Amino acid sequence: MKRIAVFTSGGDAPGMNACIRAVVRGAVYYNLEIYGVNHGYKGLIDDDIHRLHSNSVSNILQKGGTMLKSARCDEFKTKEGRKKAYQNLKKRKIDGIIGIGGDGTFKGLSSFFEEFKIPVMGIPGTIDNDIFGTDFTIGYDSAVNTALDAIDKIRDTADSHGRIFFVEVMGKDSGHIALRSAIGGGAEAVILPEKNTNATDIINYIREDMRREKTFSIIIVAEKDSPGISIGVAEVVRKTLPDKDIRVTILGHIQRGGKPSGMDRILASTLGLAAVEALMDGHKDNMVGLINNELVFTTLKESFSKVKPLNTDLLRLVKILSI
Numbered sequence: 001m002k003r004i005a006v007f008t009s010g011g012d013a014p015g016m017n018a019c020i021r022a023v024v025r026g027a028v029y030y031n032l033e034i035y036g037v038n039h040g041y042k043g044l045i046d047d048d049i050h051r052l053h054s055n056s057v058s059n060i061l062q063k064g065g066t067m068l069k070s071a072r073c074d075e076f077k078t079k080e081g082r083k084k085a086y087q088n089l090k091k092r093k094i095d096g097i098i099g100i101g102g103d104g105t106f107k108g109l110s111s112f113f114e115e116f117k118i119p120v121m122g123i124p125g126t127i128d129n130d131i132f133g134t135d136f137t138i139g140y141d142s143a144v145n146t147a148l149d150a151i152d153k154i155r156d157t158a159d160s161h162g163r164i165f166f167v168e169v170m171g172k173d174s175g176h177i178a179l180r181s182a183i184g185g186g187a188e189a190v191i192l193p194e195k196n197t198n199a200t201d202i203i204n205y206i207r208e209d210m211r212r213e214k215t216f217s218i219i220i221v222a223e224k225d226s227p228g229i230s231i232g233v234a235e236v237v238r239k240t241l242p243d244k245d246i247r248v249t250i251l252g253h254i255q256r257g258g259k260p261s262g263m264d265r266i267l268a269s270t271l272g273l274a275a276v277e278a279l280m281d282g283h284k285d286n287m288v289g290l291i292n293n294e295l296v297f298t299t300l301k302e303s304f305s306k307v308k309p310l311n312t313d314l315l316r317l318v319k320i321l322s323i
């Protein structure tokens with residue numbers, strides 16, 4: 001292993017910069033040449049590949065976004081696209097690739113390894129925390145903290161006006177962000193994709209709250225696969241409880257930006273260096289994650305085909321602690 005490339009792909013996540021820094025500095029430490037690919041798979045195909053040095057990653061550890069930019073790229077899903085990418089890597093004699101991203105990124109890396117046998121390593125970077133083979137993904141903790149910060153603010157105005165707020169959080173078809181935000185934000189209820197909570201359940205929660213003379217409520221809604229879903233839920237509730245003052249806040253992409261939390265910086269640094277060392281040790285088609293604070297290698301195929309279960313027992317916390 002002499003030359004490796006690193007890229008970020010899919011939705012960006014706080015901590016990606018800290019991870020790029022760890023990969024670059026790790027590679028420099030082991031006297032490897034390190035190349036950064038801009039715009040994820042698109043950059044591999046368009047040959048947007050540049051040599052990086054230790055000082056290329058100065059002062060990025062604490063910054064949100066990704067200095068290598070990110071993209072979702074349909075062309076890489078085609079054999080022709082992947083072939084172009086291979087030729088660009090081959091001409092630079094790059095013999096290992098590290099991709100930081102989510103399940104889409106890992107699917108791409110896995111197909112690429114199958115076809116061209118260049119060793120690849122995946123690092124889980126997505127706010128959704130929906131990757132099998134790691135307790136936490138880079139960006140998840142920061143996104144939950146951003147949601148909590150927003151919920152605290154919403155709580156102030158909900159209290160002043162005696163309102164019910166539906167707060168929608170990201171996470172695609174997984175409820176990890178929603179569940180943690182509900183516990184940490186002291187929500188009265190949470191609607192998760194993994195559970196069949198419907199508007200009637202929510203109406204019942206609100207009626208219970210009314211019996212307990214609560215003057216305001218926070219209800220967290222996971223976006224599921226249709227961002228904006230909370231507007232429809234709130235509408236149904238409003239029709240049944242016309243006396244209630246109901247508002248909806250969709251947090252959206254603010255959860256993807258901002259400084260990474262301490263936990264994300266440390267996770268990103270740990271996994272970035274581990275990925276470089278894993279390539280040097282001969283790992284070829286793996287993702288590196290952290291389970292119970294230990295480094296764990298999972299095949300890329302497993303990482304995107306197995307579902308990381310959501311601990312729905314934690315719903316007890318939401319229910320019991322909001323009485």
Ligand code: F6P
Pocket residue numbers: 011102126127128170171172223256
């Ligand atoms: O996968 C990360 C994520 O932020 C999801 O939570 C969200 O559904 C999606 O990406 C949004 O994607 P886009 O960047 O295309 O708006």
